[in-house]
Every structure is written in structure tokens, then in C-alpha cells.
Amino acid sequence: MxxxxxxxxxxxxxxxxxxxxxxxxxxxxxxxxxxxxxxxxxSAGQSRIFRHAHDDPRLVELAVRARAHWRRWEDELGAPLVSGDGGLALGDTVLRRLPAMQQYSEIGAREIGSDELHSLLPQLADYDGPAVFDPSAGSIHTRxxxxxxxxxxxxxxxxxxxxxxxxxxxxxxxxxxxxxxxxxxxxxxxxxxxxxxxxxxxxxxPVKLGAHVRVSFAVRDGAGRLPTLQDGSDAFGFSGIYAAAYPDRSAYGLGLADSVDADVDGAIVDGDALARHAHDARAYMSRALPGFDPTPIGIVHCWVTALPWxxxxxxxxxxxxxxxxxxxxxxxxxxxxxxxxxxxxxxxxxxxxxxxxxxxxxxxx
Ligand SMILES: Cc1cc2nc3c(=O)[nH]c(=O)nc-3n(C[C@H](O)[C@H](O)[C@H](O)COP(=O)(O)OP(=O)(O)OC[C@H]3O[C@@H](n4cnc5c(N)ncnc54)[C@H](O)[C@@H]3O)c2cc1C
The missing domain is CATH 3.50.50.60 (FAD/NAD(P)-binding domain)
Structure with a gap:
């Protein structure tokens, strides 16, 4: 045929x-x-982070165009595709990225204090370091x-x-x-x-193959809104944490940004490292997000294909x-x-x- x-x-x-x-x-x-x-x-899993924050200002511009395009898709396809809950980022990295975001008034990103941070994410433990809120970020409804x-x-x-x-x-x-x-x-x-x-x-x-694990945790008392979270602060003992809400805001899918190296044929170099990543995700949850139940409700293993730059x-x-x-x-x-x-x-x-x-x-x- x-x-x-x-x-x-x-x-x-x-x-x-x-x-x-x-x-x-x-x-x-x-x-x-x-x-x-x-x-x-x-592309598997319930959600992904939509964020404007990037090191490369060209990607900030691309994200601005993409955000408008996601809204167009919502009209054309007839369903919400990105939550309106915004995105939080903790740590110094996001302060470095903020000026590029502030070139675009439609993003509306700004530095916030700990009171506003805790009103936006009451499930978070005490934190008073650098924090940025991007109101036009959110969780993508992947499915x-x-x-x-x-x-x-x-x-x-x-x-x-x-x-x-x-x-x-x-x-x-x-x-x-x-x-x-x-x-x-x-x-x-x-x-x-x-x-x-x-x-x-x-x-x-020149793609480098890696393996990644992402663990889901349920919100304890339900959430009216649930912004995405990126934590590069190390305030809770881990850096490079990201979390995106399920479409119904019942849970966070949370992982470490790191992946575990794999050979070209997919053989994992350190077989125990994935289990350690899942363990660390759980430890972070217990320390940083007491408003979530630290018992995992789901786990997604996935491949990462990163470029050298x-x-x-x-x-x-x-x-x-x-x-x-x-x-x-x-x-x-x-x-x-x-x-x-x-x-x-x-x-x-x-x-x-x-x-x-x-x-x-x-x-x-
Ligand atoms: C756990 C995790 C968390 C992530 N978090 C984020 C995030 O928060 N925000 C974000 O923007 N991105 C995130 N990403 C990255 C993002 O999910 C991926 O970059 C994206 O989904 C890649 O989509 P894709 O279509 O390129 O690849 P895929 O979704 O892998 O699609 C490729 C498809 O090709 C098919 N295929 C492969 N070989 C063949 C063949 N020979 N013939 C026919 N079909 C074939 C496969 O079955 C597959 O369905 C994350 C990734 C992971 C793994």
C-alpha cells in the first residue's frame, strides 16, 4: 500500500x-x-509548566508568541489549555532572568515578597528569599x-x-x-x-539522551488556584525543582530538573540514580510543601533529549x-x-x- x-x-x-x-x-x-x-x-503526563523565564532572551520572545498562540488554540479547539494560575520561581536565577521578561508588558512578571508568595501558594513552608511571580505562566493541560x-x-x-x-x-x-x-x-x-x-x-x-522521573503528590485540602513552581533557591536542601499542577488542581507533578545520563542505545549509566531522584522529590515535598501529602500518587518515567548548548x-x-x-x-x-x-x-x-x-x-x- x-x-x-x-x-x-x-x-x-x-x-x-x-x-x-x-x-x-x-x-x-x-x-x-x-x-x-x-x-x-x-509528551506523557498530566501537565507541563508554561513559563516565560529563560536564560536566552530569544526564548523569552518565543514564549511570548507561544502564549498568545496557546490562547488562539483554546479558541480554535474549544477548551482551556493553560491554567490561569500563574507561575512562581524562587532563587537568584530568576532575578537574573527577570529583566528580559520585563521587556514585555504582556507578561507582567514581578518580584514579590514573602507575604504575597504565601498567599499565592499557601502550601509552601516558610521562605523569604528572592521570588518572582509570572501571572501569565501556568500549567499546560497536556492531555x-x-x-x-x-x-x-x-x-x-x-x-x-x-x-x-x-x-x-x-x-x-x-x-x-x-x-x-x-x-x-x-x-x-x-x-x-x-x-x-x-x-x-x-x-x-548531537543530542544527549537522559532519563527523568517525575512524581505526583496530592494537595491536602484542595486548592482554589495552584501556580507552577520552580525552585532554584536551595532553601529546602534541593535546587532545580519544578512542579506543575494537574488540570483539576488536585495534585502537583514534581521533579528535579536533572536527568540521569543514558548511552545512545538507552542504557542508563547509573541505574540507582532514578530511584534517588524520586526519593529526593519526596524529601523536597516533605520539607518545602507541607500543604501536600508526601505519599506519591503517581510516577512518570520519561526520556530527555538535550542539546549540548x-x-x-x-x-x-x-x-x-x-x-x-x-x-x-x-x-x-x-x-x-x-x-x-x-x-x-x-x-x-x-x-x-x-x-x-x-x-x-x-x-x-
Ligand atoms: C518529566 C518531564 C517533564 C517536563 N516538563 C516540561 C515542562 O514543564 N515544560 C515544558 O515546556 N517541557 C517540559 N518537558 C519537555 C517536553 O515534555 C518535551 O520537550 C516534549 O513533550 C517533546 O515532544 P515531542 O513531540 O518532541 O516528542 P514526543 O512526545 O516524544 O513525541 C515523539 C513521538 O514520536 C513517536 N515515534 C518515535 N519514533 C517513531 C518512529 N520511528 N515512527 C513513528 N513514530 C515514532 C513516539 O512514539 C512519540 O509519540 C518535560 C519532559 C519530561 C520528560
Whole structure:
């Protein structure tokens, strides 16, 4: 059997779905190849943080565009996709990031004192260090976003594993176990599978594979609002903690920003480290957030694909009609990354600042 359409999108995580949605909106025919269930790779879980705070000011600008785009999706898809509860960040790092955010009045980010902090997050233990509130941040409702985008694409999402890609005279051939696709262009958004597929068409992506664990904890007394939390302060014995609320505000999904190194084939270098991360998440919960029950209600293991220039790094590689996306912490930027990939296919090249040479999302400090 042969499948034909203008563009093949490999992977139905949030990036592939966003790309396909934008391509369809701009009038291209599209086929999304997904080996499993849409949204159950790196996009799995109940929620993600939407934040504007980044080291690289270009990512702050991208986040501003993405936030507006999420609101547009809410109108088009007919459901709330980002909570209106805002985001809190603790520690010195966010003070360094604040001036870039304050370039955009629509963000509204500001430094706050401990009284306001505790009124915004009463579940937090005593803390009087640096704190910033971003009122337009929030928790992304990941399942709703995945389901609504998948529905909107209907039978253009096909359950097939892509075995290989090949550039041919007039485009790209996509080989799967039971079908072969012929397309004018292909976009590889296969998460952990991207580097291997891209290598088959001569694209080398310097992605580093890691494993990550995220643990969920229930709010003790219910919460009227539940802002996202990033804690880089070390005030409670840990630095690099992040937490995003479930869509119904019943729980936090919480983890350490660190991941555990893995080899290219997925072998975990330190097998006990993931268990330690889960243990540390629980210890942090007990010390820092007494308003939550420290007994975990859920745990998500997931792969991280980071680029060498930073934890928020992102880039698009191209060889002829094949485009491949890689990076980490991409959920919040998905609408604008999808729009950029659709544009890249349309014009036949990767726009700035998404080329690998741009090193978008580079760490500073
Ligand atoms: C625990 C955790 C917490 C995170 N927190 C945040 C956060 O707070 N904010 C944020 O913005 N980001 C966050 N991220 C990052 C974000 O979730 C990811 O960057 C994003 O989901 C990646 O989406 P994706 O579409 O690129 O990849 P994926 O969701 O992995 O999608 C790739 C898809 O491709 C499919 N696939 C793979 N190989 C093939 C093949 N050969 N053929 C067909 N299909 C294939 C897979 O089955 C998968 O469905 C977090 C990530 C993790 C793991």
C-alpha cells in the first residue's frame, strides 16, 4: 500500500501534532506517522509548566508568541489549555532572568515578597528569599492539547512505525512495516527516535539522551488556584525543582530538573540514580510543601533529549526536503515550533534563530 500527501510528519507528540495542525491550516495535505499512542512519548503526563523565564532572551520572545498562540488554540479547539494560575520561581536565577521578561508588558512578571508568595501558594513552608511571580505562566493541560489536536487531524494520523526515510527525486520516501509513503517533504519530530531516523538521511544531531522521573503528590485540602513552581533557591536542601499542577488542581507533578545520563542505545549509566531522584522529590515535598501529602500518587518515567548548548536548547536540522527537530523543554513552545516547522517546509529552509548554528536556548551562567 502507498500513502501520499504533501508532507510526512514522523511522531505524534506535541511537536508533531502542532506541526501537522499548522501545515493543514496552511492548506498542505499531511500524514502523521505514529508508532504508539499519540502523546505517550516525552509528551506523557498530566501537565507541563508554561513559563516565560529563560536564560536566552530569544526564548523569552518565543514564549511570548507561544502564549498568545496557546490562547488562539483554546479558541480554535474549544477548551482551556493553560491554567490561569500563574507561575512562581524562587532563587537568584530568576532575578537574573527577570529583566528580559520585563521587556514585555504582556507578561507582567514581578518580584514579590514573602507575604504575597504565601498567599499565592499557601502550601509552601516558610521562605523569604528572592521570588518572582509570572501571572501569565501556568500549567499546560497536556492531555487535552494532545487529544484535541489528534482529533482535529482525524485519519491523517496513521499508526505505523517509520523504519527509514530516503530522499528520492521528487521528495521523500517513508518506509513502514506495512506501508510506504511518498511525500514532497518530511518533518521528523520523533522525540527520542529523531536522531536515528535523521542519521539515515545524513543528518547528525548531537543530542544527549537522559532519563527523568517525575512524581505526583496530592494537595491536602484542595486548592482554589495552584501556580507552577520552580525552585532554584536551595532553601529546602534541593535546587532545580519544578512542579506543575494537574488540570483539576488536585495534585502537583514534581521533579528535579536533572536527568540521569543514558548511552545512545538507552542504557542508563547509573541505574540507582532514578530511584534517588524520586526519593529526593519526596524529601523536597516533605520539607518545602507541607500543604501536600508526601505519599506519591503517581510516577512518570520519561526520556530527555538535550542539546549540548543548554537544557532549554532547541534546533532544526535540514537535509533537502527532510527537516528534523531536537531539543528539551519544548512543550510550552509547541505552537510556535510547529508554526516554524510548517514555515520551513513551505519556504524550503530553516528560519533564524532555529538553525543549529543559532544555538537557540543557550545557557548563560
Ligand atoms: C518529566 C518531564 C517533564 C517536563 N516538563 C516540561 C515542562 O514543564 N515544560 C515544558 O515546556 N517541557 C517540559 N518537558 C519537555 C517536553 O515534555 C518535551 O520537550 C516534549 O513533550 C517533546 O515532544 P515531542 O513531540 O518532541 O516528542 P514526543 O512526545 O516524544 O513525541 C515523539 C513521538 O514520536 C513517536 N515515534 C518515535 N519514533 C517513531 C518512529 N520511528 N515512527 C513513528 N513514530 C515514532 C513516539 O512514539 C512519540 O509519540 C518535560 C519532559 C519530561 C520528560
Amino acid at each position: 502507498a500513502l501520499t500527501s504533501d508532507v510526512a510528519v514522523i511522531g505524534a507528540g506535541i511537536i508533531g501534532l502542532s506541526t501537522a495542525y499548522q501545515l493543514a491550516q496552511q492548506g498542505s495535505t499531511v500524514t502523521v506517522y505514529e508508532t504508539g499512542t499519540p502523546g505517550f512519548g516525552q 487535552s492539547a494532545i487529544e484535541l489536536l489528534t482529533q482535529s487531524l482525524g485519519d491523517h494520523v496513521v499508526r505505523e512505525q517509520v523504519i527509514s526515510l530516503r530522499s528520492v527525486d521528487d521528495g521523500v520516501q517513508v518506509r513502514c512495516p506495512t506501508v510506504v509513503g511518498e511525500h514532497a517533504a518530511a518533518v521528523v519530530c520523533a522525540g527520542r527516535g529523531t536522531a536515528a531516523l535523521a542519521r539515515g538521511v545524513g543528518i547528525e544531531i 543548554g537544557d532549554d536548547g532547541v534546533g532544526i536540522w535540514q537535509n533537502g526536503p527532510v527537516f528534523a527537530l531536537a531539543g528539551h523543554n519544548l512543550f510550552k513552545h509547541a505552537p510556535t515550533i510547529g508554526e516554524t516547522l510548517a514555515l520551513a517546509v513551505d519556504v524550503g529552509s530553516v528560519p533564524t534563530p532555529f538553525t543549529p548554528a543559532d544555538e537557540l536556548g543557550a545557557d548563560q551562567g
